[in-house]
Amino acid sequence: MTGWWSKSWPVMAWYATVAVGLIFTIAPFMWAVAGSFKDNPQIFSEVSPFSLMAFVPGTDPSAYFAIFQNNFGRAVANTVFVSVISLAAGIIVNSLAGFAFARFAFPGDRILFAFVLLTFAVPPEAIAIPLFSMMRQIGWFDSFWALIIPGIANGLVIFLYRQFFAGIPKELIEAARVDGLSWWHIYWTICMPLAKPVTIGAGLLLFVFQWESFLWPLIAAPSPELHLIQVALARFATEFSVIWNQQFAASTIAGVLPLIFIFLFQRQFVSALTGVDLK
Amino acid sequence: MIRKSLSIATLAFAAMSPAHAQESDDLSLLVGIWAVEPLTPWVEQFTEETGIGVEIQSFPFRDLLQTIEVRGSAKADDVGAIFVDAPLVPSYAVRGLIQPMAKYLEGADLEEIWAPATVDAGSWDGMMWAPPLNNSSQVLYYNRELLRAAEIQDPSSEESGRITWEELVENAKKITDSEQGIWGMVFDQISRYYQLQALPESAGGGSGVSDDGLSVEGMLTNDGWMKATQFYYDLFNTWNIAPKGIAPGQTAELFAAGKVGYFVGGHWNVSAFQEAGIDFGMALHPYFEGGTPVTGTNSWHIGIWGHTNRADEAAQLVKFLTASPEVALDYTEKHGQLPAHTAALLNIDISPKYNNMPKAGMKLATYEAANSAVTRARTPAFLEFEEIVNNSFEDIRNGGDPATVMGEAEQRIQSAMRRYR
Numbered sequence: 113m114t115g116w117w118s119k120s121w122p123v124m125a126w127y128a129t130v131a132v133g134l135i136f137t138i139a140p141f142m143w144a145v146a147g148s149f150k151d152n153p154q155i156f157s158e159v160s161p162f163s164l165m166a167f168v169p170g171t172d173p174s175a176y177f178a179i180f181q182n183n184f185g186r187a188v189a190n191t192v193f194v195s196v197i198s199l200a201a202g203i204i205v206n207s208l209a210g211f212a213f214a215r216f217a218f219p220g221d222r223i224l225f226a227f228v229l230l231t232f233a234v235p236p237e238a239i240a241i242p243l244f245s246m247m248r249q250i251g252w253f254d255s256f257w258a259l260i261i262p263g264i265a266n267g268l269v270i271f272l273y274r275q276f277f278a279g280i281p282k283e284l285i286e287a288a289r290v291d292g293l294s295w296w297h298i299y300w301t302i303c304m305p306l307a308k309p310v311t312i313g314a315g316l317l318l319f320v321f322q323w324e325s326f327l328w329p330l331i332a333a334p335s336p337e338l339h340l341i342q343v344a345l346a347r348f349a350t351e352f353s354v355i356w357n358q359q360f361a362a363s364t365i366a367g368v369l370p371l372i373f374i375f376l377f378q379r380q381f382v383s384a385l386t387g388v389d390l391k
Numbered sequence: 392m393i394r395k396s397l398s399i400a401t402l403a404f405a406a407m408s409p410a411h412a413q414e415s416d417d418l419s420l421l422v423g424i425w426a427v428e429p430l431t432p433w434v435e436q437f438t439e440e441t442g443i444g445v446e447i448q449s450f451p452f453r454d455l456l457q458t459i460e461v462r463g464s465a466k467a468d469d470v471g472a473i474f475v476d477a478p479l480v481p482s483y484a485v486r487g488l489i490q491p492m493a494k495y496l497e498g499a500d501l502e503e504i505w506a507p508a509t510v511d512a513g514s515w516d517g518m519m520w521a522p523p524l525n526n527s528s529q530v531l532y533y534n535r536e537l538l539r540a541a542e543i544q545d546p547s548s549e550e551s552g553r554i555t556w557e558e559l560v561e562n563a564k565k566i567t568d569s570e571q572g573i574w575g576m577v578f579d580q581i582s583r584y585y586q587l588q589a590l591p592e593s594a595g596g597g598s599g600v601s602d603d604g605l606s607v608e609g610m611l612t613n614d615g616w617m618k619a620t621q622f623y624y625d626l627f628n629t630w631n632i633a634p635k636g637i638a639p640g641q642t643a644e645l646f647a648a649g650k651v652g653y654f655v656g657g658h659w660n661v662s663a664f665q666e667a668g669i670d671f672g673m674a675l676h677p678y679f680e681g682g683t684p685v686t687g688t689n690s691w692h693i694g695i696w697g698h699t700n701r702a703d704e705a706a707q708l709v710k711f712l713t714a715s716p717e718v719a720l721d722y723t724e725k726h727g728q729l730p731a732h733t734a735a736l737l738n739i740d741i742s743p744k745y746n747n748m749p750k751a752g753m754k755l756a757t758y759e760a761a762n763s764a765v766t767r768a769r770t771p772a773f774l775e776f777e778e779i780v781n782n783s784f785e786d787i788r789n790g791g792d793p794a795t796v797m798g799e800a801e802q803r804i805q806s807a808m809r810r811y812r
Contacts (some may be wrong), residue, residue, distance in 0.1 A: 244467070
């Protein structure tokens, strides 16, 4: 018995730590899901004093009906549209850029790549004002173009593709060239199929980036018919208060779709970011 | 494959890209989302009368301020008029985000149109910049059931019986039952200057900013502010009669759930408390014994956008929405906010509709607005001032030493004000 314990306690301690971490991570989401089926006073009466009933869903689905009467469905559709287009266009643009950085030597390529890496460090808020001015000048303000185009090029995704393409053996590429394949064919028929895990990880990054973006959609597309999901979420607050159950209902919906994608492609996503298991 | 994907994307763009936004000649009006419903019919009437099209763009409170900052920095000229939070009038005026309304109101007796305090709030540097759309006031709500259980008398709604903070604290101690999650008192706008300014003002500490709006030296650490911030500290850390870890917007829900004895809050909560079915009453706002009764006030104003080249048309819109008695009466009725227009204030005074709850609460709020309201600090650095003061109140609520916290706040604000001197 003592032997079992002495061998197992580190594992048990690790599980206990993970379980505690999991509770702290999941509890707010569970509270929001449960609260989305309750009225507002009930939500707060169960946390003062704290009761485990706060995590038990109520039986009133009216908040879900109410949010869809407030244009939330349109915001969900818009966000799916913007995220999917950004994902598709982003994979093509960023993988081509990564391929170019990995396979071609040209004057200033290192400096240019350093600039791409620098874009990681620039928060979107920092470029919001010049980008806003640019969108107005080219006539894209308050349109889907303003929502999609700035989100396509992504420094992290270019970096991921570049690292992957640089790791493909030169001999393979040279053999393809000797066989008469164009660079486009090498990129499309040899490199991209090999880069499937990176593509899945990059796709998730691009999708989640658009799904979660708030400030830019808020200022670039103020028309209600262009609202994205995070902008719509903020609108469940009135002048002095928040309609908590509706905000919880909308947050639940906003959280579920990316979660599904992440659960489905979790392994590839982690591999793409850590570089493990790609080769 | 790529060609097919691109075709689908192109079709999708063609179907969903709106072309209207860039082609519209409408004057944009940036408002809070709460104002869309009550203002839309009047904006439509304005268009009918003047032929000037107006597009309403609405945002939640914080996002509206952020949008104004971004569009101002980009010098966007596609906005006509904007909602202006009253204490930001000096800041927007100094930074060119709004244009003066004075020349469009020449000859008018402003204090005949709007309540004097709201005229002050919309003015800066001796002229009107943004006329008021509505006003706000603070009152004291109490849970009759909890007060009865603790054998405490209802607070008075008469000036002679106005409750003091000292009395309220003693009563709140009797009401608080931490095991049951019952709290003695809570503020509506917890840790926000808008509401808590009343504490140092009542203790004789002033607004926290010098008369010229450009200094806070010695203003946040004077005796009045120290008394007020120590009181705020004690509520949460010594007497433990008010809850920590709860944000503005959640406190009203706590009162509505029957968990709070006294709720110091805005008059706008009446309908929500009635809907929640709680047995509550309303009284005059508390004050410090030996001090003066003071309440928070001001609300939304409308100003001409600083970068618009259609200022004359925007001014017509601003005048129509703020100075018409019909709009003021209707906005008060639909939005339930305290009016700034004298015609609507008079209506509250004489109309029998305001004798019964929930509208009766408006009479109490009108009384406070007329007798105890003080405008928030007048400074072009209000955004910086408010953020630092709000954070300081929150630090004190979480156990920070009031003298240290306010001393640091004073230094930071003083430094932030340099750019405006």
